[in-house]
Each structure stands twice: as structure tokens, then as C-alpha cells.
Amino acid sequence: MMYKNKKVKNKIISLSSRDLLFAIDYEKKINLDKLFDLNSKYNFLKNKNNDLLKIKIENEIISNSFLRIENVIDQTKNKFKFIALDFSYLFKKDIFKGRVSIIQKKENIIDIIFQLAGKWNNEIPKKTTLIFPFLCNLNNHKNFLKPGHVINGKKSIKKSVWNFHEYPPAIITNNSKNVAVGIEFFDQFPWQSNYNLGMHEAFLKDDFDHYESEVQLNTELSDVITMRLYTSSKGKNEIFHLWKENTRSRYDLRKYFRPKNTWIKKNYITHFTFAYGKEIFDYKKTKLNIKKIIKDGKEFGGYDSLIFWHQYPRLGLDSTNQWDLYKYLPEELNSIKKIVEICHRNGIKFFIPFKPWDVRSNESLDYHAKSLEHFITKTNIDGFFLDTMSSLPESFLKIQKKFPSFEFASEGTPKEQRQIEQLTSSWDQIGDIRRNYKVEVEANMFRFVFPEHPLNLVSRWSVGSDKDSIIKRAAFNGTGLVIWQDVFGCWLPFSKKQKKVINQLKYVLKKFHNIIFGSNSTPLIDTLSAGLICNEFSNNSNQKIFAIYNFTKKNISGPFVKIESKINIKIQQVFGTNSSIQLKKIKKDQALYGTIKADDVVLVHIKY
Amino acid sequence: MKSIQNNKIFIDSSEYIYRVAHLTLEGTCSLDHGPKNVFIKNLYVDKYPVTNQQFLNFIKSTGYKPADPQRFLAHNPNKIKNNYPVVCVSQHDAMQYAKWVGGRLPTDEEWQYIAAGPNYLEWPWGDIFDPLVCNHDQGALTPVNAHKKGASWCGCEDLSGNTWEWTSGIYDDGEHKFALLRGGSFFYAQDHWHVGGGARKNNYHWKLQILNEGMNRASTLGFRCVYDV
Incomplete structure (x- = not known):
């Protein structure tokens, strides 16, 4: 011994x-x-x-x-x-x-x-x-x-x-x-x-x-x-x-701070652009009409990026692979190049998808990396969306050395350390397909552990009140959204009212970016009234955002959360139905006080 | 069924119960998939899919040039044997050919009746799948008359497997345009996310979402004609 x-x-x-x-x-x-x-x-x-x-x-x-x-x-x-x-x-x-x-x-x-x-x-x-x-x-x-x-x-x-x-x-x-x-x-x-x-x-x-x-x-x-x-x-x-x-402290998160791809951190609203529909395709002129998409996007506050989607559900009709299928678009790769140019003029980034399930027996991931490199050179796209994946193949890593601003985003949130280190953005996708899935407004803990990793929330089949809940969930977690209205041929649009709320959310995400994506944010802090949950966003400055959700079916009046007792506190509700938020003293502490409607999310900005 | 003339088979008018399995991976197609009674008029139908030779004759005779030639006959029919099915043709190309020969494309309902017949067979040749009587996963096209044992109740061959076949409808659900394909093809992709390949059952239609003509043509997609009486 x-x-x-x-x-x-x-x-x-x-x-x-x-x-x-x-x-x-x-x-x-x-x-x-x-x-x-x-x-x-x-x-x-x-x-x-x-x-x-x-x-x-x-x-x-x-x-x-x-x-x-x-x-x-x-x-x-x-x-x-x-x-x-x-x-x-x-x-x-x-x-x-x-x-x-x-x-x-x-x-x-x-x-x-x-x-x-x-x-x-x-x-x-x-x-x-x-x-x-x-x-x-x-x-x-x-x-x-x-x-x-x-x-x-x-x-x-x-x-x-x-x-x-x-x-x-x-x-x-x-x-x-x-x-x-x-x-x-x-x-x-x-x-x-x-x-x-x-x-x-x-x-x-x-x-x-x-x-x-x-x-x-x-x-x-x-x-x-x-x-x-x-x-x-x-x-x-x-x-x-x-x-x-x-x-x-175990993680190497340097990739999140590459100077050339800071744009991905502000990719709040991304549009899933399904090619086979009137949302983008002009059947009379038989051409892609990107200007229409950009114009429509203004109702949502403007798209920050598009994911152009034409391979699925078409791959497999014959042996054409995912790259060759671009050759059959109206002007082959030129049609992509042209719409990328229009997007860039409008401050919109452009993704194409990669389908890992379409890697043929005579194709390696190195072949796909080379194809992607060729594609970037020809079209100037900004990112690769990794369909069905939650990891980044090693073969693709070298792309970012040659194209430092190029971004990979996956459909699934990465799960393991190396993937979290390498894959610097993803969707927060929820919802089992057609299984009576209810969108819950709850904290996404990944987002709070890795606030530098942008997430875009999506639940493709959700409609009606579930679409409202998607927006609330994004607001509660301070994440962006995927606007996906044409789900492979099913037209599931957002309502005018929902578009307006998303527009408001984008404004808040943009205006308070440094707070909402701050490194000192805390999920599910204690609340003072039953029926409320709260996420606190903070970047160690003199400002905070509290996202408070009333998960009950009744309005809740009362104290919401304790806040630090300081003088000269300015509070402002920046999202959600007006809740008459005010400061009140509760014993020795100060608390946010007001009335939050049933099933509503409010965001409150506090400046000390 | 009354007679066969010039590889055209006569189909007696009939009423039958149409029911189709909707298969478009994710999504839906906004059509009535039955079961419903449909009435099939007297008509002739091509015994085989239209061949390269037949389609080249059409071009030679009419000077047909599609307005958008992208991927048109990209399989190079001049180099492929004459009695192979023509592919890389859009629905519009197929309709132009059909018009030239005095026919038209079959409707989705007609195609199913031609394949399944009054006994509602699962496959053109019977109720049990038999990969030896059709071109299922053979890796390449075969001549249109290569699988005589796979003939349907009325004598039509090559309905299931070898090439997908256009039907006549073009549907607009307000946001999208699509057509329906029948029969499956020789190509059988590996993954469940791919279009379900190989020979397909009589009650299977594929919703092909229409885009520009380059995207509407495929190296597994041909057609046959029917003729009103």
C-alpha cells in the first residue's frame, strides 16, 4: 500500500x-x-x-x-x-x-x-x-x-x-x-x-x-x-x-470562433426551399423564381438562409446520383449559381443538402468531398446541410480549410464530443412523423450548454396550434427557426399572425443577440409561481433577458422570478402578449410581476 | 378481350373497383385512391412499351424537337437495340408520340385495369411475385418482349419492371403539379429514402412531382399508348 x-x-x-x-x-x-x-x-x-x-x-x-x-x-x-x-x-x-x-x-x-x-x-x-x-x-x-x-x-x-x-x-x-x-x-x-x-x-x-x-x-x-x-x-x-x-473544459470549441463564419451565428431564420412547388417554381416559365421566395420571406422578418431541396423524393427513380441531379435543373449548375447570386445580393446564405443514404457502392466520402468542392467553386454556395445526420464526415473537414466561411449544418443536433466540436450548427428538430406529436414548450439543454452552437427549430408536420407552439418554443429557448411550409408536396403554411410573431422573434434575436446567446445563460431557473418556467439569458453584462412560459391553461398573475435587488432597473417586455410586467418587492427581494396568459411565452429585457 | 392487331390488344369495356396503394415516401397526393367503381371504355392498348425504334420513327417522320431538350433521349437510342423501351422522355414527349400514332397515354385507372384485370391480380402474371418473369433489379434495361411469361391477363407484356410508365394525368393541387407513374423499373436503389425501385405491384402508383423537362425525364421512364375505339 x-x-x-x-x-x-x-x-x-x-x-x-x-x-x-x-x-x-x-x-x-x-x-x-x-x-x-x-x-x-x-x-x-x-x-x-x-x-x-x-x-x-x-x-x-x-x-x-x-x-x-x-x-x-x-x-x-x-x-x-x-x-x-x-x-x-x-x-x-x-x-x-x-x-x-x-x-x-x-x-x-x-x-x-x-x-x-x-x-x-x-x-x-x-x-x-x-x-x-x-x-x-x-x-x-x-x-x-x-x-x-x-x-x-x-x-x-x-x-x-x-x-x-x-x-x-x-x-x-x-x-x-x-x-x-x-x-x-x-x-x-x-x-x-x-x-x-x-x-x-x-x-x-x-x-x-x-x-x-x-x-x-x-x-x-x-x-x-x-x-x-x-x-x-x-x-x-x-x-x-x-x-x-x-x-x-474537455472540449475544443475553436471551430465555433472562426472569424470567417460568424454569419452562421446570425442565421436565425432559414427557409427549407422545396423545389417542386409554386413557392419557388414557376410552372409557366418552367424556371426557379428565387425572387418570389425572398419577397415572401419578408413577412417572416427576412430569411437569413435557404436550403435548396430537389434531390428527395426524386433520387432512386434511376441511377442519377445526388450531384448529377443538378445537371437536369433548367440551366444545370448555372441555375444554382444565378439564384445564389441573387440570394447573396439580398444578404441570404445558400445551403444545398448532402444525402448520406445516396452514397453508392462505387462512391467514397472523399468523392463526395471533391464533388462538393467542385460545386462550391462553380456556384459559390455557403453551406452543406447534412440530411438525416448528426455528425460531420472526416472527408468534409478539409473543405473548410479551402473555404473558411463554408458551414456544415446537420439535421440532427450532434450528440458526441467530437461531433459537437466539428459540427458548428444544426437543426433542433422535434416531432415524430404523423404520430400525434404535441410540440412542447420546454428547455433545450444543449442550447444552454453550448450557446455558441446555433440551432434552428423545426417540426415539419406540425400545424395549427402546434405551429404556434414551435414559435413559442423557439422564443423560450432563444433559438432560430426553419420555415418549412412545403413538406415534400404537402403545403403547410404559417398563418399571417404566425408570420408576424416570427418577425417579432427575429427582431428580438437580432437586437439582443449578445444577451440571448450569452455564455452565462441558465435554463429553468426557479420561478415564484406554480405553472411558470423560466430561462435566463445573460452574457455577464448589466443586461438580462428572462423567457417565461405559462404552461397552464389559465392566466397566471403574480410574481414570476426573483431578480437582483439593484437600483435603477429598467424592464421592458420585448416578446409575447402584453403582460403588464412591473417590478415588485417581495420581502427582501425584487421580483418581476404581472399577468401571463395561458400557454404564452413572454421575453422580458432587464437593464441594471 | 377480342383480338390482337399490330401488337395492339383490345380491351372490352368494363367496370371495376379501383384501389391504389399511395406511395410517395413522405407527403401525400391529393387524389382519390379508392376503393371506387371506375368504368373502362373499349380501347386498344400497346402490347409492349414504345420502343426506341418506334420513337425514332416518330422523330424521323415528324421532325419532333422538344422545346426544352434537356436530357431528351439522353440514353442515346441510336446506339441501343431497337426493341428496347424508349426512356428519357417526358410526359409531354410521350403525349406527342401518342398523338402521332393516333392514341394517347393510359389513365392511371386504365393502366391498373390493363395490368390487374377483372380478377384484381396483384402482379400482371398472378398474385405471387416472380422476379424471373419481369426485369426486376437486373441492373439494365431489357427488350420489351424479354419476359413473355410476365404478360398480364390480356396479353400485355413488360408492365411490371423494366421501365416505369407514364400515365396521362397531370394534377394540380394548387401548390404543386404532379403525374403518376406505374409499374416500377429494373433499377432498384439501396435505401428506403430512395424511390421504391424494382418491379412494382399493379396497385402501386408513384407520384412524380413535375419540374422542368430535364427533371421530368429519367433513364428508367418510358410509356405505352392506348387507343380509343
Whole structure:
């Protein structure tokens, strides 16, 4: 053993960070004795009996009290604090050893690492599962909040989507004391054999008490579960930011800040231009009429880009591939070149799509990259829309070296680290096709973790009130939209009223761009009235935007959200039905106050 | 059915129940897909799809030049054997040919009756798919008379597979124009996002969205004619 064994009087070892005291009592068993906030003395453990770990071999649980403590490590005086318990157990003829380590690297981040090893009799492994009673207690805590959930009255409800492979912490809070602890099972490998991912998913379910994590043991100690605790004395919003900063610190996000493609950040309204319809095609002249599209777009506040779409649903009628199909447009590539020129004169960028499903057996992605390069040279297009994809093929990366302003945008939001790093814009596409999909106004957490990644919201088949909800969802998340009215031959237009609202939204996105796409924005901050959810947009300046949504069927009058108590605060509602927003004092705090109509989103600008 | 003259087959007038599977990938086509009673008038129908030789004769005789020649006969019919089906023709080209021979393109309903007949067969030759009696996924066009066993109840050949066939309708739903194709072709693309290829059943029509003539022509798309009596 490389660490010094420290003799401890009461058989308790503890570690304290800036906010949290963490103590393990190993006198009779390995028990989590204390987990409380040092400032408020708030105890997150409701029971005294908090076994840190139970091991189950086949159907028999090894009693925690039978574990033999082999070694105790206590190195808490350094900046890098570390405590650990080594234990062993002989179960029938199988020998186990394990270690529980607690490490504090940063003042408000603590890692708890469980390691196990097993030497099996006859070298035949047995089914081994782990149970974590102390986590069950935390999971059952009345203020336990799953990620992306909000407290609504006395209940916690999910009001978010989380569709990428980073796993946010669940949070235990005590709002009266303003303390919060986030619990993360960190890992990057999104597959079911991953113990931590299994823990993450189980921990967020209601039946976590019955969860057993199956592990495979080696003869030497290896990690089975790694927990990371984030602690804050400022409340749960800070937990999100601690986790976000910690997560983003692994990322190489340089591609988002290429000087030549800043235009994509202001690509608020993109038009899906389906070629086979009167929206763009003039059947009398048998020509594409791009000027009509540009004119129509003014009602939406003007299109920032177009995605020209003529390959699907036509590819496959014969062997013509996705590139050759452009040859059959009225003036071949010239027709694209001409409409690109007109778009550029009107400040509109131009995308064409790439169809990964049309890569033939005699074609490589390098061939497609060369074809794209040729196409850019001939037509001066600005971007490539990656149909059905949420990743960027390696072959395409070199295109941006030659054409630094060229942009790739995908239909799906990228999910994994490298893809998030390489693919710098995408759609936020929602809605199962023709399955009675209801558009929910909820927080898109990706947008808040990576605010530099522009998203354009779309739900292609949504009509009527669902189209209203798309606009509200975009406003709530501060994202752009895809205007897709001709869905492969189904004409599903926006109404005049909806166009007007989108126009208003675009104005707000443009005017308050730096705030809405600011790096300090927080999803789902606490609200003061049940029935409301709120996203806060901030770029660390003296201005903020609050997006507040009334998700109930009744108007809500009352306080919405707390804001910092400062003098000379100017407030202005910039989006949504007039809600008579004003500032009111509530005890020691100030709050936004007013009446928000049922199912309405309002955006309020605040200047200190 | 009464007689065959000059490779034209007579079809007796009949009423039958039209029902078609709508297949356009995503989207819809704003048509009545049945089931509904339709009446088919007495008519003659080409036993085979129009061949390269027949179409070249038409050009030679009439001097036909399409106003928009993009992709017109791009398969180079002069180099391809005469009895292969003509392709790379638009619906307009096909209509001009049909007019020259005194016929017209079949309606969607007529085509289905010619293929399925009074017994509502699933395929021209019967109810069970048989890739050996049609050009299904053979990788290239075949002569129009290469699959005699695939003939329909009335004797028409090459209805399913080899080439898609134009029908006569051109539809305008207010925002789009489209036509209906029948029969499928030899080309069978790999992915479900592609146009469903290979030989197709009698009750399958494909909604082809109309654009400029270059886009309306394809190397798998030909036609046959019918003749009013």
C-alpha cells in the first residue's frame, strides 16, 4: 500500500470542501455519516443508516459489517484533499477487496470513486451486483430534482429535452438555505455496458431503490462507479454552471470562433426551399423564381438562409446520383449559381443538402468531398446541410480549410464530443412523423450548454396550434427557426399572425443577440409561481433577458422570478402578449410581476 | 378481350373497383385512391412499351424537337437495340408520340385495369411475385418482349419492371403539379429514402412531382399508348 495508514480515534474519516462536509463512519460498517452544508448546517441525509455500498454475489448480499477494513487514508491537509478506505472480504472461497476514495480537486467539486477486485474460486466469475443505500436515501429526499426538472408547487416535473451524450447532475436543494448539491455519474461512453451510464439512468428513475448495478471484477482494483458532487451555497443555478464549465473544459470549441463564419451565428431564420412547388417554381416559365421566395420571406422578418431541396423524393427513380441531379435543373449548375447570386445580393446564405443514404457502392466520402468542392467553386454556395445526420464526415473537414466561411449544418443536433466540436450548427428538430406529436414548450439543454452552437427549430408536420407552439418554443429557448411550409408536396403554411410573431422573434434575436446567446445563460431557473418556467439569458453584462412560459391553461398573475435587488432597473417586455410586467418587492427581494396568459411565452429585457 | 392487331390488344369495356396503394415516401397526393367503381371504355392498348425504334420513327417522320431538350433521349437510342423501351422522355414527349400514332397515354385507372384485370391480380402474371418473369433489379434495361411469361391477363407484356410508365394525368393541387407513374423499373436503389425501385405491384402508383423537362425525364421512364375505339 503506497499511502500512509492514519490511526483514527473514532473510526470516522471526513473531508470538507468550501461548502460541504463529507464523513464516513467505518466503526461497524462503511456508513456515510455526514453530508451537510457547512454554511447553513443543512443535512442532506434524512436517515442515520446510510450504507455506502452493499455487494451482492449471485443472490446473497455480503453484509457491509463483515467487510474488513484494511487501510485508512486521510490526506486532507493538502490542497488536493483525499480520503480512502481499503477493505476486503472472504466470501465462501471467493476473495474480494475494494476501496472507496473521496477526492477534492476543486473547492466545489468532489469525486467519490468505488473500486473493487475479486479473485474467484476456480477462476469462474459469479454475478456481482452493487447496491448503494445512501444514494437511495438521497434519491428519496424531498428536494431531489432530476436534471431538466423543475419544482412546480410541491411536485417535480420534467420541462426539458436532453438529447446529447453528456450526463447532467441530479440536484438536491434546500431553497430556504440556498444550498445545493449536484450528483453526476460522469462518463463519455454512451453504451449500456457502461456502469456509470447505467447508474445515471437508474438514479433518475422512481424505482432506483431496487436498482442493482452489475459489475465485472478483475483481480486488481478497478473503477466500478464514479460519482462527482458539485456543491454550491448559491443554489441550484450555480450547480448547472459548475457542471457546464467542468464539462466544457474537455472540449475544443475553436471551430465555433472562426472569424470567417460568424454569419452562421446570425442565421436565425432559414427557409427549407422545396423545389417542386409554386413557392419557388414557376410552372409557366418552367424556371426557379428565387425572387418570389425572398419577397415572401419578408413577412417572416427576412430569411437569413435557404436550403435548396430537389434531390428527395426524386433520387432512386434511376441511377442519377445526388450531384448529377443538378445537371437536369433548367440551366444545370448555372441555375444554382444565378439564384445564389441573387440570394447573396439580398444578404441570404445558400445551403444545398448532402444525402448520406445516396452514397453508392462505387462512391467514397472523399468523392463526395471533391464533388462538393467542385460545386462550391462553380456556384459559390455557403453551406452543406447534412440530411438525416448528426455528425460531420472526416472527408468534409478539409473543405473548410479551402473555404473558411463554408458551414456544415446537420439535421440532427450532434450528440458526441467530437461531433459537437466539428459540427458548428444544426437543426433542433422535434416531432415524430404523423404520430400525434404535441410540440412542447420546454428547455433545450444543449442550447444552454453550448450557446455558441446555433440551432434552428423545426417540426415539419406540425400545424395549427402546434405551429404556434414551435414559435413559442423557439422564443423560450432563444433559438432560430426553419420555415418549412412545403413538406415534400404537402403545403403547410404559417398563418399571417404566425408570420408576424416570427418577425417579432427575429427582431428580438437580432437586437439582443449578445444577451440571448450569452455564455452565462441558465435554463429553468426557479420561478415564484406554480405553472411558470423560466430561462435566463445573460452574457455577464448589466443586461438580462428572462423567457417565461405559462404552461397552464389559465392566466397566471403574480410574481414570476426573483431578480437582483439593484437600483435603477429598467424592464421592458420585448416578446409575447402584453403582460403588464412591473417590478415588485417581495420581502427582501425584487421580483418581476404581472399577468401571463395561458400557454404564452413572454421575453422580458432587464437593464441594471 | 377480342383480338390482337399490330401488337395492339383490345380491351372490352368494363367496370371495376379501383384501389391504389399511395406511395410517395413522405407527403401525400391529393387524389382519390379508392376503393371506387371506375368504368373502362373499349380501347386498344400497346402490347409492349414504345420502343426506341418506334420513337425514332416518330422523330424521323415528324421532325419532333422538344422545346426544352434537356436530357431528351439522353440514353442515346441510336446506339441501343431497337426493341428496347424508349426512356428519357417526358410526359409531354410521350403525349406527342401518342398523338402521332393516333392514341394517347393510359389513365392511371386504365393502366391498373390493363395490368390487374377483372380478377384484381396483384402482379400482371398472378398474385405471387416472380422476379424471373419481369426485369426486376437486373441492373439494365431489357427488350420489351424479354419476359413473355410476365404478360398480364390480356396479353400485355413488360408492365411490371423494366421501365416505369407514364400515365396521362397531370394534377394540380394548387401548390404543386404532379403525374403518376406505374409499374416500377429494373433499377432498384439501396435505401428506403430512395424511390421504391424494382418491379412494382399493379396497385402501386408513384407520384412524380413535375419540374422542368430535364427533371421530368429519367433513364428508367418510358410509356405505352392506348387507343380509343
